[in-house]
Amino acid sequence: MRTLEQTTREVLDLAAKHFQLPTGSLAPEDDFFKKLGIDSLQTLEMLSHLENHFGIELPDYEVQGVSDFKTLAERIQSRL
């Protein structure tokens, strides 16, 4: 079982890879809309990518209003 820290790290690394940013360039508190300059649609694509990696289903409503990696990682952790 992953710890929240591990999940957070994996989320950050995967997001960086997905949007072709250097590993380590994202922080848990970063707002992904602002930091990545993405829109809600690109966020959904990122979520699908994360779901495949973690092997979970993360319903859209669970991430409604979430805009930072830390909270996103917490929502993922609760479904692992």
Added chain:
Amino acid sequence: MLDLSQYQSIGAALKDALDRFAGEVCLIEADRDREKERLTYREFEERAHPLAKALQDKGFSMGDRVSIIMTNQSRWLISAYAIFFAGGVLVPLDYKLTPDEQWQLLKHSGATVLITEYPIWRQLSASPGRASANVQTVLVTEAPANASLAHAQRWEEFRGAGEPAFVPRERGDTACIVYSSGTGGHPKGCMMTHENYLEQCVALTSIYPFWPGVRYLSILPTNHAIDFMVGFFGPFTCGAAVVHLRTLRPEYVREAFPKYKITYVSLVPLILKNLQKGLQARFDALSGGKRKIFNTLVAVNKALTKGRPRLGVSRLLLKQVHEAFGGELRTIIVGGAFTEPQTLQFFYDLGIPVANGYGLTEAGTAITVNDLKPFRADTVGKPLPGMEVRIVNPAGDGIGEVAVRSKTVMAGYLNDPELTAETIVDGWLMTGDLGKLDRHGHLQLSGRKKNMIVTEEGKNIYPEDTESVFEGLRVKEFCVFAANYIWPKRSMTGEQLVLVLHLEAGQQFSDELRREINTRNQRLLNYKRIHGVVLLEEDFPRTASLKIKRNVLAERLAKLDRGAAVLPL
């Protein structure tokens, strides 16, 4: 289709539709690739009546207000029908708002019943805003078996025995209170009458008809005027079916087209552009020879559809493209914000007409729509039947404020006669948008007169609504503006908000202040955020009651050079 001129209310029309089309499928609900539900009109009625009865058993009476805060799903429409059947007023709210914003609007609307989904209720019930609203009954859908409901009741168990009594309403009665904006202390609740919807439905379906067998993919939130009309009332009064997806992930949306043989879909420009991007990437990836053939086919299609769409021809010529959309797609309806002509043309050239139009909540759903006779990417179409459009105080180039008069225009803003009087003048709705009518009667939009922006996702943002997040900022005074309101621009895209600061004497725009603004800005939903700061070294003009005179301030700011004045965050 029902003859809607014979009906007094949404409830009466829907009641007859459920009877007339009893055996037809009206709803399909899917979660990702799993179909969860498929209901006929008869089954739909069997779900809605016990809810209406339970509401009546609880003392619900004519004119009582019920809010729905849900994602697009079958229970949204079932609940709405039960409310109309029982003579209630529907208050559809955006599920994407924050709990505080939702409570503010619940309070403002006077809703006494709330119907919502469990994940939304979990957030709402934990919000302190609850104490201020007058919601007496909360019905929650899909709550897990062991969930704590915080005094709410399960929607699925809220059923009355026996037949509910149908409560008739008049055309002029309020059917819905729809918020066009107005969180942050300035709610704008549009009181939409039954007549507004009945008339709008007749006008829209005269150009884009529904019939049994038609399938509409409902993606835009149903609280939005467009989806309420073309994803509920329109198809239901014609015996068509609505398809709901419980996720908006692009891969599942794409799959839904061929799987459910979708006929119509409504999208906001952002999603349409994304579709265009995806298709273009696939076309670009074609090998040289295939690309050449494809381009030739597009050119042939373009020539053959110059005067009007010819779906049969386009589907034959560009078979693969049309099959990816299920082979039955007739039109993509786009609305909520301005769509770039190049995007519209892209789809039309592929033989997929995009019904581009213009509307605002206050005027029903749509004021103008491209009737495709012929297709024009450079305009937002012609006024719908029954709509009168005129340009007020046109300048030399014919551009002025767009005004509308029709039976679809709202009765007014809830609890705000002053704003209503400013907005509806001598029966004409002043839209605050700038445009001109060309010699063919097409409306061309060219900017805004009002202090607001509309995002590509179709969100109306009023600057005043974002100001509360900056309260207490250590500056002398501040306010938020739409940049194009200060520096008028003949454009409907790329609109941004700016924060105007008047610093204390001797105060600098320090890194610390910039960080503070950034931190607060991030508390706003992403599409509401400001994009820059403007410094002004003078007191803001104010009224006797100390309200900022925004129009006067904007005139002063307009003297600054936009490029130099707006400092990036």
